[in-house]
Amino acid sequence: MLGGLVGLIVAAEVARTDMEAQQKVDSYYVTVSKAEPQFVVTYDVSSRGTVRGDMDEFRRIVAETLNDERGWVRAGVKFEEVKSGGRMHVILAEPKEVKAASPTICSDKLSCSVGSLVLLNDDRWMGGSDSYNEIGVSLERYRLMVLNHEVGHFLGHGHIQSCETEQGMAPVMLQQSTGLHGCEPNSWPLPSELWVKGL
Ligand SMILES: [Zn+2]
Structure with missing residues (x-):
């Protein structure tokens, strides 16, 4: 009984910390004005292999994330x-299908973008990453981050290796799935990342 109560308190504390972190990020981004759309990117949604993720939910989260005013729309993309x-x-792809898409570039442990394919690894989609889970960041925020990260590759971005000093937030193009490198978890592109190329 006591264990259950402690568990509830811990869960509430994790949820509160997560919410505060999200509010900090949100308040940071509302100061950035949204760019007029300059690039229109059409996209379709599908699955590969056997996936555990719910496709209706996946489709909804993709649509909401891509056109969220905190996201790549700030770089002028619609x-x-x-x-x-x-x-x-x-x-949304079974892990082995992620790797199969490009065995030299992609692994079955992570999500991957290659050419016009933005592959979300079903294991990560359902379970998040150790780097986020260890510090109690919600699966919801992980999904936002990984979607924005992989779409960032499609938009022409490579990886960033360290965080900016300003609030210490991780660039969305830092590989947060494998480690936070002392940065705060962040799901959205930083002002310095608001560019696209090759569209
Ligand atoms: Zn990447």
């Missing part, structure tokens, strides 16, 4: 979902 034939293919 995302439009199409049934098929999009410029970008957002795919």
Whole structure:
């Protein structure tokens, strides 16, 4: 009984800390004005292999994240979902299918972007990463981060190796899934990341 109570208190504390962190991030970004859309990216949503993730939920989260005012829209990108034939293919994939998409670039442990394919690893989608889970960051925020990170590759971004000093927030193009490198977890592109190339 006591154990259950402690568990509840710990869970509430984790939720509170997570909410405060999210509010800090949100308040930081509302000061940044949204750019006028200059690039329209059509995308379609599908799955590969056997996945545990709910596809209706996946599709909804992708749509909400891509056009969230804290996201890549600030770099002038507008995302439009199409049934098929999009410029970008957002795919919830069984881990072995992620690797199979490009065995030299992708692994079955992580999500991966290659060409027009944005592959979200079903294991990570359902379970998050150790780097986020260890400090009690919600799966919801992990999903936002990994989606924005992989779409960032599609938009022409490579990896960033360290955090900026300002509030110590991790660039979204830092590989937060494998480690936070002393940065605070962050799901959205930083002002310095608001560019695209090759569209
Ligand atoms: Zn990456």
